[in-house]
Amino acid sequence: MKYENILKGKFISRPNRFIAHVEINGKMEICHVKNTGRCKELLTPGAIVFVEENNNPKRKTRFSLIGVIKGERMINMDSQVTNKVIHEWILKGNLITDVTLIKPESKYNNSRFDFYIETKNRKIFIEVKGVTLESEGIVKFPDAPTERGVKHVKELCDCIKDGYEAYIIFVIQMKDVLHFEPNVEMHKEFAEALKKAEKNGVNILAVDCEVKEDSINIRDYVKVVI
The missing domain is CATH 2.40.50.580 (OB fold (Dihydrolipoamide Acetyltransferase, E2P))
Incomplete structure (x- = not known):
């Protein structure tokens, strides 16, 4: 990007x-x-x-x-760029292979998720969150209470019940971090929703980025600590 x-x-x-x-x-x-x-x-x-x-x-x-x-x-710190870099990343064959359909901004029940993806045998919803909050190498989300984020996480759980695969991907808008974790101090309800989603089968991933003055590209997976 x-x-x-x-x-x-x-x-x-x-x-x-x-x-x-x-x-x-x-x-x-x-x-x-x-x-x-x-x-x-x-x-x-x-x-x-x-x-x-x-x-x-x-x-x-x-x-x-x-x-x-x-x-x-x-x-x-461009919150609008994270979907673009995930889109590019997936189109290059990362995370999901043999993609036959990738549809941005796809509605499901009362939510609009960032991506709906199909392969020959899979149907997948993906929600993307950008992460800019870092302290001593640990990155966290959110940096402000997010009721919308809680709603998205809960509805990803509903996707699982309906037979879809579900992912939430935290795009860390920097590199060289230790791990990602939910920001319990800022929004306990979001952290609890994320923990429940993991137990219900939602895939929770984090990736860091190579960031330059005029570009940002996904670099590698980062450890997630729920």
Whole structure:
């Protein structure tokens, strides 16, 4: 997954979830934040960030914030990119082979899962979650309470009952981490739902990514600790 027209900047402030003030080439610019999570440990005053420039006159903002340097880590924080990298990864023959159908944004009961996939003998629903929260090499999800996430996990369990396979894939938007675990302190209900889903046969996976200023690609599996 490649980005175009990447510029380096310095984070100033985040007035709300959707915009950030970033200094680019000595000028303060208003940037769209492509992640509605809290990201407080990432977007600290003075942090080096990366933005994608878009010259579409119909857009309200010219720049989108897509990456940040935290310590020595390059972290992608574009929550819209994780589905794209999983789609590319699967199309390259990873996780599921002999795919005959891959349908993004597929409805099931009261949820809309990120992918529905068929092979000759299998029918599979997949939900994808991006992960940017890291501390001492351990990455966690979520970084804010997510009732929507709990609903998705519970309905993946219903998929199993109806004879489908079900996956939840946590895309860690950085590399060189120790393991993934649910963020019990932030949202205990999500952690409990994930534990129950594992017992009910939902496949819970985590993968890390090779992240550069202008690209992100899935790298390898990461240990999951429920």
